[in-house]
Amino acid sequence: MYVAKHVEDLPPSGIRAFFDLVLGMKDVISLGVGEPDFITPWNIREHAIYALEQGYTSYTSNKGMAELRKDIVKFLDWRYGLAYDWDSEMLVTVGASEGMDLAFRAILNPGERVLVHEPCFVAYAPLVRLAGGEPVAVVTTEEEGFKVTPRKLEAALKKGTKAMILNYPCNPTGVSYTREELLGIAAFAKKHDLLVISDEIYDELTYDFEHTPLATLPGMKERVIYLNGFSKAYAMTGFRLGWVSGPEKILAAMTKIHQYTIMCAPITSQMAAREAIRNGMKDVQAMKREYNRRRNFIVASLNEAGMACHMPAGAFYAFPSIRGLGMSSMDFARDLLEKEKVALVPGNAFGSHCADHVRISYASSYDNLREAVVRIKRYLEARRG
Amino acid sequence: MKEILEILMNDARTTPEEIAKMTGGSAAAVRKQIKKYEQDGTIVHYKAIVNPEMVEGNQNMVRALIQVSIVPQKDVGFDHIAERIYNFSEVKSCYLVSGSYDLLLVVEGNSIQTVAEFVSSKLSSMENVRQTATHFLLKKYKEDGKIFKVAPRQKRLNITY
Numbered sequence: 001m002y003v004a005k006h007v008e009d010l011p012p013s014g015i016r017a018f019f020d021l022v023l024g025m026k027d028v029i030s031l032g033v034g035e036p037d038f039i040t041p042w043n044i045r046e047h048a049i050y051a052l053e054q055g056y057t058s059y060t061s062n063k064g065m066a067e068l069r070k071d072i073v074k075f076l077d078w079r080y081g082l083a084y085d086w087d088s089e090m091l092v093t094v095g096a097s098e099g100m101d102l103a104f105r106a107i108l109n110p111g112e113r114v115l116v117h118e119p120c121f122v123a124y125a126p127l128v129r130l131a132g133g134e135p136v137a138v139v140t141t142e143e144e145g146f147k148v149t150p151r152k153l154e155a156a157l158k159k160g161t162k163a164m165i166l167n168y169p170c171n172p173t174g175v176s177y178t179r180e181e182l183l184g185i186a187a188f189a190k191k192h193d194l195l196v197i198s199d200e201i202y203d204e205l206t207y208d209f210e211h212t213p214l215a216t217l218p219g220m221k222e223r224v225i226y227l228n229g230f231s232k233a234y235a236m237t238g239f240r241l242g243w244v245s246g247p248e249k250i251l252a253a254m255t256k257i258h259q260y261t262i263m264c265a266p267i268t269s270q271m272a273a274r275e276a277i278r279n280g281m282k283d284v285q286a287m288k289r290e291y292n293r294r295r296n297f298i299v300a301s302l303n304e305a306g307m308a309c310h311m312p313a314g315a316f317y318a319f320p321s322i323r324g325l326g327m328s329s330m331d332f333a334r335d336l337l338e339k340e341k342v343a344l345v346p347g348n349a350f351g352s353h354c355a356d357h358v359r360i361s362y363a364s365s366y367d368n369l370r371e372a373v374v375r376i377k378r379y380l381e382a383r384r385g
Numbered sequence: 386m387k388e389i390l391e392i393l394m395n396d397a398r399t400t401p402e403e404i405a406k407m408t409g410g411s412a413a414a415v416r417k418q419i420k421k422y423e424q425d426g427t428i429v430h431y432k433a434i435v436n437p438e439m440v441e442g443n444q445n446m447v448r449a450l451i452q453v454s455i456v457p458q459k460d461v462g463f464d465h466i467a468e469r470i471y472n473f474s475e476v477k478s479c480y481l482v483s484g485s486y487d488l489l490l491v492v493e494g495n496s497i498q499t500v501a502e503f504v505s506s507k508l509s510s511m512e513n514v515r516q517t518a519t520h521f522l523l524k525k526y527k528e529d530g531k532i533f534k535v536a537p538r539q540k541r542l543n544i545t546y
Contacts, residue, residue, distance in 0.1 A: 293408065297407045343544055
């Protein structure tokens, strides 16, 4: 009774119950995990230990250590030719999630609208709401390869829309965009004077073409809030470290909120990140090659097992269809868990229109992937008779 | 095609069918390429990496690193004498190295005596072998990129967004 109404109304409780069911069960093969199965490369962990030994246990500058911000800026310039000022256009955050939250809180006046593509990461719409805004769903379908297109965006656009979210490679679909496709989306944003919050946390896990940061496209830097971090590429989820780059004024506003709520990202993690950004690329590339092989393996195997699955361009998720089984993805996930002890995430977690799909994470060993496919196949055969 | 090697070097049990799925080729093409690697000597051998400490009845097995200084011979340099040494079945590995000695051997035996016996009667007595230094291995922590410790349990939660 003490909880605010807008908070009480927030989360999809059905999914929570399913998660609890999975977490309470033993000997489950899980393809439901949204993080790398690799442990953080040793040189990065070792640097974090070193930092503790050396007594790096204090606060840092609100924006993050100057050395780290300079290193990130240098890295972005080298990697993508993307130039930001290390002091006024770069903020180190507690994961890209914090950056997302700060972005909405910094830009939204009550009731202003944000275009959110579906399926998408679970946090976007709730964060828009918590910031007083109104999420507007841009529903993408399997037939269109789950892609956001200018046409889709135009159709969904409502009066009072201030910003849009773009997440690519996308959790849960693995969809990403070529430079040409992004140019179309950029033109839409410019035409309607929208800010774009571009969540590119999976950028290093793009398999079939080069990743293009949205902010590198002509005329986009001034309207893109660019989110990235160390979690996925460097297998550093638990370190909780990300960054935001963008126009100076917006960054200043975000920093204001950040300094009151977070103060600064943990110094141990910032020290670890310094090692990652300087000497991490070789491991990133090796992990990417491995994910790519698993991607090919799981997609071919699922299709073989009778579960239609498109080829995702990035991240470490497959998003196969369960259409034709005559059950919702939630019922499917629950039944598969009970009968075959395989855990995956039902599609409706990622949007109300996604009840025909499930998310399968292939950030898992081949032994797990092989066995999971055998079990899924057995389940489907029994189900279809 | 180098990718096939990367996969097999990590797990030689991966089948051609699985490799085909991983790399997007056909199983027949993968099988053909592997055959080629085997024939031209790119792939030398397949074997399991065993932790000898875990093998029952094997507790007395000893390994030694032996540094060998040799006198190189006209025309054939170190190769001829190296061949005479590495052909002994006790010699598990043999490397020519730069520095204060020439050959580095890994030698295995059932007991310290066996290895000592090999060094004194076979190795040191060999013409052109000037000097040897034997270092018995006390513990194996890591070999060929694999750590000899049972992997800790997965620490991730079973389900997250």
